[in-house]
Amino acid sequence: MPVDALVDYARRRWEGILHFLVALAGRNPAPPSQTIVASLIRARVLEEAGDGATISSAGFQFLLKSGPAQLWVLLRDVMAHAGGGAARRAADRRGGSGGGGGGAVDPDAPDPEEPTGVNGAPPPAEAQRELVALLFALAATVPGRAYPVAALASAQRDFLPTLAELGVVLVPGEADEPPPPRGGEGLFYPTPVGVSLVGSAAAASTDGGGGGDGGEDNPAAGAPDGTASARPAAEALLSTTSTGALAIVVENNYRVYAYTTSPFQMALLGLFVHIRYRLPNVAVGTLTRTRVADALANGITAGQIIRFLNAHAHPRMRGGRVPANVADQVALWAAEKERVRTAPAVLLTGFAGVGGWTAVASFAADLGAKLWEDREGLRLAVDADAYGEVKAFIREQRIE
Amino acid sequence: MPEATHGVLVTCDVPVKQFLLKLDNDRAPDRFIVAKLDETHLFIHAWAVDMIKDQLERLFAENQYESLT
Numbered sequence: 001m002p003v004d005a006l007v008d009y010a011r012r013r014w015e016g017i018l019h020f021l022v023a024l025a026g027r028n029p030a031p032p033s034q035t036i037v038a039s040l041i042r043a044r045v046l047e048e049a050g051d052g053a054t055i056s057s058a059g060f061q062f063l064l065k066s067g068p069a070q071l072w073v074l075l076r077d078v079m080a081h082a083g084g085g086a087a088r089r090a091a092d093r094r095g096g097s098g099g100g101g102g103g104a105v106d107p108d109a110p111d112p113e114e115p116t117g118v119n120g121a122p123p124p125a126e127a128q129r130e131l132v133a134l135l136f137a138l139a140a141t142v143p144g145r146a147y148p149v150a151a152l153a154s155a156q157r158d159f160l161p162t163l164a165e166l167g168v169v170l171v172p173g174e175a176d177e178p179p180p181p182r183g184g185e186g187l188f189y190p191t192p193v194g195v196s197l198v199g200s201a202a203a204a205s206t207d208g209g210g211g212g213d214g215g216e217d218n219p220a221a222g223a224p225d226g227t228a229s230a231r232p233a234a235e236a237l238l239s240t241t242s243t244g245a246l247a248i249v250v251e252n253n254y255r256v257y258a259y260t261t262s263p264f265q266m267a268l269l270g271l272f273v274h275i276r277y278r279l280p281n282v283a284v285g286t287l288t289r290t291r292v293a294d295a296l297a298n299g300i301t302a303g304q305i306i307r308f309l310n311a312h313a314h315p316r317m318r319g320g321r322v323p324a325n326v327a328d329q330v331a332l333w334a335a336e337k338e339r340v341r342t343a344p345a346v347l348l349t350g351f352a353g354v355g356g357w358t359a360v361a362s363f364a365a366d367l368g369a370k371l372w373e374d375r376e377g378l379r380l381a382v383d384a385d386a387y388g389e390v391k392a393f394i395r396e397q398r399i400e
Numbered sequence: 401m402p403e404a405t406h407g408v409l410v411t412c413d414v415p416v417k418q419f420l421l422k423l424d425n426d427r428a429p430d431r432f433i434v435a436k437l438d439e440t441h442l443f444i445h446a447w448a449v450d451m452i453k454d455q456l457e458r459l460f461a462e463n464q465y466e467s468l469t
Contacts, residue, residue, distance in 0.1 A: 340410060347435060
């Protein structure tokens, strides 16, 4: 199978999932399988709400991460829960094949590696070990070459449809692919994404940061020097996955021209750019305060927007970066949200002397609870949560 | 014995403080400012927090030019 077809396939699969996330608010493309949706919810990219799932603010940050980092967030979660899922799927398949084939032979039965557990499925810990082994084995495969499914252990075999959906391997007949040609049954093809997966793990874990923790403010921060060797692999992957062909020109009048043919890229950009025209190969829009404020309210930071635009800067754009005035304006829009900060507090007044005031002020400062002080007026504002301790201190020290 | 007042500490810039002072005057009977601390700090009642955020949002939106095209 030609490698180009595999690259294209991997991109289609992954963009399908990302597009599903972006388009949740608007028109809906075909949703990915239940396994993927469940794992997106567990990774807190999606939130369950009423009749369905909606994208969370952590999910918006997830969208702006690099391709491998995103893939690993999902893979890690799918693998952590693989035991149960694989067992369930194995049971399903057994039921299905039993009905169709007359139940004569259980297809998994002759497998010598099959341990005897509940339903014949391996226990979760063992299944997870096998899955990790499979991912490492993929690193040693050649993209474009076919490998027999029969060579895999049962947990690995059950995992294949999920990997196919993520674009890590191509299994003819799975994930909307045409059925295998004659003689091609029982084969699967690792995609370049799958092959470079393990090499990209180090880079993904440093810039993807903890996967589902969602609090990551700085996902595109440079990796420390130690992981430099993993970078090229990750970058090669970047060009094959979601960040494929996207070139953005940002003018200093806030106009944005995005050269891309992918509806997902346009939808992603639409999160913080007001798209005005959508042509076959380019989207034209404007960075507006309203749009950027919406994005900020959704949990995207100004830094992420600018980094995203910089990372996809059109090669012909002057300086290769977003114009300084635009970058500053986005930062100012973000700062506007921070113009007023409020904190529940307790105001202490009426100290009899400087001595008492100083004692309480330094005690509060040691607690990290001092919010504001006025030495002349002998006034002090402390954090409401820590007021109990400050009050006890005042009582104990008999401060007048 | 020092006196303690529960409330909310507002940290803002000078223009916003002036806006809040005006807002406080306009709502004369039920004022929300407990103490004017300094140029950039105010101490207010907790019930007013949502209200002033709302008003500030409106102020910022008014001062924003949106082109029609």
